[in-house]
Amino acid sequence: MTEFNNFFKSAFSVDNVIFGFDEGDLKVLLINRGAEPYKGMWALPGDLVYPNEDLDSAAGRVLEELTGLRDVYLEQVNAFGAVNRHPLGRVITVAYYSLIKISNYVVTPASFAQQAKWHSLGEVNTLAFDHNEILNACYQRLKQRVRTRPVGFELLPPKFTLTELQHLYEAILETGLDKRNFRKKILSMNLLVDLDETQEGVAHRPAKLYQFAQERYEKLVREGFSFELKESKRKPSSPLPA
Amino acid sequence: MTEFNNFFKSAFSVDNVIFGFDEGDLKVLLINRGAEPYKGMWALPGDLVYPNEDLDSAAGRVLEELTGLRDVYLEQVNAFGAVNRHPLGRVITVAYYSLIKISNYVVTPASFAQQAKWHSLGEVNTLAFDHNEILNACYQRLKQRVRTRPVGFELLPPKFTLTELQHLYEAILETGLDKRNFRKKILSMNLLVDLDETQEGVAHRPAKLYQFAQERYEKLVREGFSFELKESKRKPSSPLPA
DNA sequence: TGGGGTTCATGTAAATAACACGCAAAGTCC
DNA sequence: GGACTTTGCGTGTTATTTACATGAACCCCA
Numbered sequence: 001m002t003e004f005n006n007f008f009k010s011a012f013s014v015d016n017v018i019f020g021f022d023e024g025d026l027k028v029l030l031i032n033r034g035a036e037p038y039k040g041m042w043a044l045p046g047d048l049v050y051p052n053e054d055l056d057s058a059a060g061r062v063l064e065e066l067t068g069l070r071d072v073y074l075e076q077v078n079a080f081g082a083v084n085r086h087p088l089g090r091v092i093t094v095a096y097y098s099l100i101k102i103s104n105y106v107v108t109p110a111s112f113a114q115q116a117k118w119h120s121l122g123e124v125n126t127l128a129f130d131h132n133e134i135l136n137a138c139y140q141r142l143k144q145r146v147r148t149r150p151v152g153f154e155l156l157p158p159k160f161t162l163t164e165l166q167h168l169y170e171a172i173l174e175t176g177l178d179k180r181n182f183r184k185k186i187l188s189m190n191l192l193v194d195l196d197e198t199q200e201g202v203a204h205r206p207a208k209l210y211q212f213a214q215e216r217y218e219k220l221v222r223e224g225f226s227f228e229l230k231e232s233k234r235k236p237s238s239p240l241p242a
Numbered sequence: 243m244t245e246f247n248n249f250f251k252s253a254f255s256v257d258n259v260i261f262g263f264d265e266g267d268l269k270v271l272l273i274n275r276g277a278e279p280y281k282g283m284w285a286l287p288g289d290l291v292y293p294n295e296d297l298d299s300a301a302g303r304v305l306e307e308l309t310g311l312r313d314v315y316l317e318q319v320n321a322f323g324a325v326n327r328h329p330l331g332r333v334i335t336v337a338y339y340s341l342i343k344i345s346n347y348v349v350t351p352a353s354f355a356q357q358a359k360w361h362s363l364g365e366v367n368t369l370a371f372d373h374n375e376i377l378n379a380c381y382q383r384l385k386q387r388v389r390t391r392p393v394g395f396e397l398l399p400p401k402f403t404l405t406e407l408q409h410l411y412e413a414i415l416e417t418g419l420d421k422r423n424f425r426k427k428i429l430s431m432n433l434l435v436d437l438d439e440t441q442e443g444v445a446h447r448p449a450k451l452y453q454f455a456q457e458r459y460e461k462l463v464r465e466g467f468s469f470e471l472k473e474s475k476r477k478p479s480s481p482l483p484a
Numbered sequence: 485t486g487g488g489g490t491t492c493a494t495g496t497a498a499a500t501a502a503c504a505c506g507c508a509a510a511g512t513c514c
Numbered sequence: 515g516g517a518c519t520t521t522g523c524g525t526g527t528t529a530t531t532t533a534c535a536t537g538a539a540c541c542c543c544a
Contacts, residue, residue: 010293011252012323012334051252051332055323079321079336081254081297090293092254094321094334163492180494181532198539204491205539228468230532405521422523423503440511446519447510472503 010090014059015046015131016074017095017138018067020102021155025120026171028135029066029107030127032115037087038128044135045116046093059096066116067107073099073154077141078134085130093129097138099154146172148224150191153212159195161207162186169227178232185229191216252332256301257288257373258316259337259380260309262344263397267362268413270377271308271349272369274357279329280370286377287358288335301338308358309349315341315396319383320376327372335371339380341396388414390466392433395454401437403449404428411469420474427471433458 018029030042045066049058055076064070074096081092107116121139126132145151152168166182186192192210199206260271272284287308291300297318306312316338323334349358363381368374387393394410408424428434434452441448 010254012254049323052325054325055321055334076320078318079297081291081336083294083296092297092336094323161492178533179492180534183493184495185531201541202491203541204489205493205541207492226470228531232533403521420504421521422505425522426524427502443512444520445512447512447521449521470502474504 010092011048013046013048013091013093014055014062015044015093015095015134016059016062017044017077017097017135018063019097019099019142019155020118021168021171022102022118024167024171025122027102027118027120028124029116030119030124031066032117033128034114040114041128042119042125043128044131048091049094055094056096059094059098063098063100067100067105069100069105073151075141075145077138080130080134082130093134095134095138097142099142099151101155101157103157143172143174147227150189150212150217150220150225153217159197159209159211161199161209163207165210175231177229181229181232185227189216189220189225191220252334253290255288255290255333255335256297256304257286257335257337257376258301258304259286259319259339259377260305261339261341261384261397262360263410263413264344264360266409266413267364269344269360269362270366271358272361272366273308274359275370276356282356283370284361284367285370286373290333297336298338301336301340305340305342309342309347311342311347315393317383317387319380322372322376324372335376337376337380339384341384341393343397343399345399385414385416389469392431392454392459392462392467392469395459400453401439401451402453403441403451404434405449407452417473419471423471423474427469431458431462431467433462 020027020029029045031045033039033041033043045062047058047062049055053061056074059074059076060070060072063072063074075098077095077097079092079094083090085091085093102118107118124132124135127135142151146169152165152172155168156164162183163179165186166177166179169182170177191212193213195209195211197209199209262269262271271287273287275281275283275285287304289300289304291297295303298316301316301318302312302314305314305316317340319337319339321334321336325332327333327335344360349360366374366377369377384393388411394407394414397410398406404425405421407428408419408421411424412419433454435455437451437453439451441451
């Protein structure tokens with residue numbers, strides 16, 4: 001057993017890629033590290049896992065400490081365990097991503113951060129540790145999920161317009177979609193409830209508001225669906241912000 | 243840093259779900275544990291990760307010790323870290339699955355096993371640790387992969403018939419497929435090379451042999467494809483072995 | 485109060501992909 | 515050489531996906 005105990009010299013952490021959606025693009029919540037190593041650099045929020053804590057709980061805790069949110073969509077993606085990924089010892093990390101409604105709350109930097117801030121996915125620079133790699137893996141996973149589960153909705157406010165929903169898909173999939181085909185497809189899934197309300201205060205014809213049908217939503221999350229739409233030939237999504 | 247070091251009391255392992263395909267059904271390679279805990283029970287092959295070893299390397303090592311094979315399809319699935327999943331301490335495990343050509347080699351039980359043996363997926367009973375859960379997660383992942391990457395081929399011998407290929411898909415997807423549609427679809431992918439050879443010694447019309455086109459294969463592994471065929475109405479796969 | 489600006493909402497025809505289906509040919513076995 | 519088994523193809527039918535344009539609703543401002 002002595003030999004066995006030699007192995008118990010490592011630790012593990014969770015890192016959480018927190019996605020939000022705002023102003024038409026996809027964002028990640030990053031923290032500015034308040035402690036060494038990598039002090040002052042941007043990083044994914046994460047923490048060592050407590051001895052009596054499950055991985056999922058740890059990921060949920062990190063999220064809650066930072067945002068105050070519970071009961072949020074949270075999915076484990078992968079473990080990262082390169083030998084030297086952490087300068088202070090052998091630490092493997094388990095990556096999670098979560099989807100939150102960005103408008104729902106105020107970010108309160110946790111103890112381990114000086115600052116927490118949303119970054120557009122396209123504007124993320126070099127992060128601490130191997131966090132760029134982790135971020136990328138989580139983003140790829142999200143991209144894939146969006147095509148087979150209706151998880152996109154987790155990112156939207158309770159009431160939304162079809163155009164907002166389309167912009168969300170376009171941002172995640174990095175593509176442009178045909179409006180009519182998008183609507184036809186999404187409406188045919190019986191996933192949306194027409195609220196008989198419209199936007200107010202917009203300087204143009206107001207759009208109808210929808211919410212998603214909870215039961216149907218859960219069914220589709222469980223069973224999966226297939227959302228495949230070809231990139232629109234006519235209106236490729238602009239690579240530049242307006 | 244003292245506090246930090248309190249965390250370094252845990253270990254991590256890899257467990258490897260090794261899939262093979264033979265006699266028309268999907269198999270997993272299990273070991274009979276030669277040491278406590280769970281001595282004598284069937285389990286997934288796995289091992290603690292050495293202090294200077296990457297996760298992927300560890301998974302590859304486990305596989306090689308058991309089968310002698312290198313350069314095999316290997317994919318990480320998930321980490322499992324329930325607090326009490328290991329009776330001797332906090333050990334989280336990272337699950338991998340690999341796909342091998344079952345006929346290629348002889349199983350040689352590694353040091354940690356008394357015995358290694360192929361089990362049909364349907365005949366797996368209670369395993370050590372949380373290995374049933376892990377096995378299931380890996381199987382689900384494989385099922386999903388098969389629909390978007392041509393990984394199925396990793397399980398077949400270098401030369402195979404279309405019928406064998408179809409049986410493989412049916413076994414993994416647990417479904418029955420229409421022969422003609424299956425052929426049409428798979429041939430239209432330009433993935434197969436007709437070897438101009440036929441089976442020998444079979445008591446019926448011999449089938450043509452194919453191999454898969456390496457380049458095209460790699461391209462499709464990278465880019466993905468979509469293999470969706472509806473379950474055949476006429477010949478649902480029999481739930482019972484012949 | 486009406487004209488300009490902007491976004492919303494919608495339907496159809498053409499092309500493509502998926503589906504169900506049956507029969508002749510190529511071998512082995514006896 | 516006749517019976518048996520499995521292979522290997524092609525086609526009509528149906529469902530899905532694609533491309534595409536115009537009038538309607540609302541705000542703002544002159």
